[in-house]
Amino acid sequence: MSLMPEYDKNNTLVEFIDPRTKALWMITVIFLSFFSDNILEMIVIFLLIPISSVLLKQKLSNYKNVVPILAIIASQLIVLQILFCRQGEISYSWWIINIYDQALPLAAVGIVRASTIVLACMQFLSLTSPIDMQLLLMKFKIPYKYATLAALGLRFMPVIEDEFGVILESQRARGIKIESVWDKIRSLPSVSLPLLYRSMRWSRDTALSMELRGFGKYPNHTFMKSLNLNLWDILSSVIMTFSILIVIIL
């Protein structure tokens, strides 16, 4: 199972939107989610993400990997709020456990807010190619030497994930049991240390090949593509900025 959301390079609609607009959209959704305490408002903000994905002809299956993780987080939040929330009136009491009537609404706020943050970030990554990410960072005056690292990370994430899978399989083939939770804890050093050392060797080779191609020799770098805001980007950015300002003022 790949951790990173898949970027669809054939989606021309996604290519049409400037990465700055995509980043502002992510910030707006997260910001509105943080500043809202009303559960209905938060659900509406949350639903903006799948709706916008459908409008942009994105696959909703991009988000399916995250559903089990969010389900675990949701169950944790419900249990924690039931056990520790002290807001409102006691609605149920048993032995030393007092359940307050604000426990479940607070858990719901936490679940929706957490889901909004996760999905907004996933949507941004699934809409933005590594090269767009690099150009975006450079537009914010980050030197290309550092902006390249973000693109490098996005490109190498699946490669190192695959390598981790290979290490897991080879350790299993050597007879290390990785089935139960206790097995996983015991085997953590035997799978993480080979990955660490192998990644360091890769990073050394990658750095060398980058330097041999002239990386870091000149202060500037040329690209095949450049970022340009179109009318749609400007209009949507103004609306998003305006909505953030309204929330701050109110």
Added chain:
Amino acid sequence: METEMIGETEKYWRTDTKALVGGVFLGIVFTIICVLADVIDAVLDPSLALLGGTVWAIFTAIIVMTYGQPAGIIGGAMQALISMATGMSPLGFFFIFANCIGSVVYISIARNLSMKSLRDYVIVQFITSLVGFFFVGMGTMIVYSLPFNVALACAVIGVVVTTIVAPLITKNVVTSIKRSGLA
């Protein structure tokens, strides 16, 4: 071109390509191991994230002790952003501060110590964990709407566990990396 001979006094500030790329790669490894640790945490005791916290402490230390800064900030930011974007943790936004400021704190103290004895690693880890868990505690209160006393209890347990467990592993791994000449 960029790879340079690094003196003893400059070992904690490296902007050569090898250190920067190393920071990115170790940030990715950090993320992948954190996923495994968080899944185990979710099964054992979800509120504490002991294994995830220990992995954070170990990797923060390994990255800064191996590649210095800004690789520590790059690796930490990489882990935080990927964990947000992959749904590994909604606290990812607070991880940015915990990881980046944590790695700066770690190196600021480490450069004033010899970092040859386990005691030095324990001192540095304790202060770094205090800073890191302060931000994570804030995150649990804001994102999960948890009460202050629960967030505080989780943070204190996290600091104690990472201070005891992480330095033992960090010291061994950092020593073996230095011996192997990989950094």
